[in-house]
Amino acid sequence: MQKTIISADSHITEPPGCYIDHIDPKYRDTAPKMIHDDEKGDLFVINGMERPIPMGLVAAAGIDPKDLKMFGVNFESLHRGGWDPEARLADQDRDGVSAEVIYPTVGMLLCNHSDFDYKKACFDAYNRWMAEYSGVHPQRLIGLGQTAMRSVEEGIEDLRKMKEMGLRGVMMPGNPQVADYDDRCYDPFWDAAIDMDMPISFHILTSRGDAIDRARGPMINGFLSIIRGNQDIIGTFIYGGVFERHPKLRIVCVEADAGWVPHYMYRMDHAYKRHRAWMRCAELQKLPSEYFKEHVYLTFQDDWVAFKMKDLCNYQRLMWANDFPHSDSTWPWSQDILKEQTKDLTPQEKDAILHDNVADLYHLSV
Numbered sequence: 001m002q003k004t005i006i007s008a009d010s011h012i013t014e015p016p017g018c019y020i021d022h023i024d025p026k027y028r029d030t031a032p033k034m035i036h037d038d039e040k041g042d043l044f045v046i047n048g049m050e051r052p053i054p055m056g057l058v059a060a061a062g063i064d065p066k067d068l069k070m071f072g073v074n075f076e077s078l079h080r081g082g083w084d085p086e087a088r089l090a091d092q093d094r095d096g097v098s099a100e101v102i103y104p105t106v107g108m109l110l111c112n113h114s115d116f117d118y119k120k121a122c123f124d125a126y127n128r129w130m131a132e133y134s135g136v137h138p139q140r141l142i143g144l145g146q147t148a149m150r151s152v153e154e155g156i157e158d159l160r161k162m163k164e165m166g167l168r169g170v171m172m173p174g175n176p177q178v179a180d181y182d183d184r185c186y187d188p189f190w191d192a193a194i195d196m197d198m199p200i201s202f203h204i205l206t207s208r209g210d211a212i213d214r215a216r217g218p219m220i221n222g223f224l225s226i227i228r229g230n231q232d233i234i235g236t237f238i239y240g241g242v243f244e245r246h247p248k249l250r251i252v253c254v255e256a257d258a259g260w261v262p263h264y265m266y267r268m269d270h271a272y273k274r275h276r277a278w279m280r281c282a283e284l285q286k287l288p289s290e291y292f293k294e295h296v297y298l299t300f301q302d303d304w305v306a307f308k309m310k311d312l313c314n315y316q317r318l319m320w321a322n323d324f325p326h327s328d329s330t331w332p333w334s335q336d337i338l339k340e341q342t343k344d345l346t347p348q349e350k351d352a353i354l355h356d357n358v359a360d361l362y363h364l365s366v
Contacts, residue, residue, distance in 0.1 A: 174207025182240020
């Protein structure tokens with residue numbers, strides 16, 4: 001490596017006061033909060049959502065697989081870098097990472113809350129907290145905001161506020177309130193994101209129906225299905241003509257891996273060439289795969305297939321991540337894993353996937 005390594009997808013661990021201390025006073029009594037259960041350990045409780053969020057896996061990076069567990073973990077035992085920006089730099093240094101694009105944890109699940117007013121209040125609180133957290137080291141902690149997308153106009157205003165607070169992009173909910181994302185009513189929002197230079201991200205587990213424990217068969221089978229929501233969103237943008245209408249728009253598909261992309265692009269092209277006469281979609285000037293290669297960035301962590309398939313997609317849209325501090329993270333073994341998985345890449349390809357692509361997207365100087 002001639003350049004430093006950047007993680008395109010890492011996370012914070014929201015501290016107990018993240019929402020309560022920053023939310024509109026109207027929602028303070030119902031804001032997401034942490035409670036302690038003698039059997040289940042510390043839990044984040046979200047008003048209006050049936051299941052609380054246990055702390056066991058949200059910051060389990062570096063733990064032996066046999067010791068992973070959902071319950072019985074206390075907040076104080078988690079990686080301090082999840083909420084302490086100073087401790088975060090030490091975590092980055094240990095993994096050989098120079099900067100991270102940082103996503104929420106509780107905020108991911110909030111994307112699926114049915115009450116959009118409540119979701120708006122929670123996201124506004126999170127954005128205020130994240131601006132403080134990432135603002136301490138803005139070149140190494142690349143904070144993104146969230147918007148509930150109650151309306152297009154409000155979404156544009158949210159983008160403006162995020163930009164003013166120093167946040168570098170926006171993580172979108174998988175399902176907006178008004179219509180799906182291919183509807184032309186969102187065209188002003190995409191234009192605003194382009195004009196403000198605020199990259200759009202879609203993370204796994206932020207769409208309805210993404211829950212791991214709703215899959216058929218053994219629970220572990222659900223791990224294989226969580227990328228489906230992101231694939232549906234990408235298809236919506238491509239077949240709906242969003243990229244056709246907005247040639248400068250780019251979106252980031254986060255934590256859904258990338259090794260599947262070549263076959264998925266083939267299937268998209270096949271469907272369009274063979275079935276577009278009877279299956280509704282926009283009239284496109286290029287093949288779906290061409291839009292995919294140009295407009296969709298993909299983050300992945302332990303996905304050696306992505307490196308093997310880089311010639312069948314666009315390696316300038318691949319962005320490695322360590323997913324710290326979640327249970328699927330490669331921290332603190334990222335350097336060993338990358339040494340093995342990138343050994344067949346050229347120096348230019350390695351620099352692009354591990355540094356240049358994310359640095360160019362977010363205008364980073366590390």
